[in-house]
Amino acid sequence: MIRLIADENISWRLKELLPAWKILPVNEVKQRERLIDFKIWQYARVNQYLILTLDEEFWDLQNLNSFPPKIIWLRTGNSNTAAIASLLLKSEDLIKQFVGDGESGILELYL
Template sequence: MRLLIDENISWRLKRSLPQWDILPANEIISTSKITNTTIWQYAKTNNYTILTFDEDFCGIAQSQ
């Protein structure tokens, strides 16, 4: 499974599930603040499932 974990999910999850392809959102680009749209587009382009607590992604999903 390929998971892109949002900033509100601990990167430590990556160590807990080493058999999964887990990418923390802050590793996508080197900026201090990454937008939800950037996370969405990266996940869509690279076949990741987004894991988040952020409800804003529901709005992005409905507009796509």
């Protein structure tokens, strides 16, 4: 099963479009304060999630701290949730290979 924690700029509706995937929108993580990027990175590491993001900040964090967690960096511009879901489904085999690859920490996906 693909386990993703979706950064705050990705709609929570993505989990409805991909019900077979384990997608946790970051705003559903129970914390006392808003999760900053480093806390999201730590949460993903401890709980074995891939980070799904549109932002380069996680690339910077991974350069400093290595992986896990692995990052799926969506290079899609301003796309709607349906387009992102479609891209993820088309890339499912690639994502599964990425999960099993011990040498790669970032997978960039383009529309």
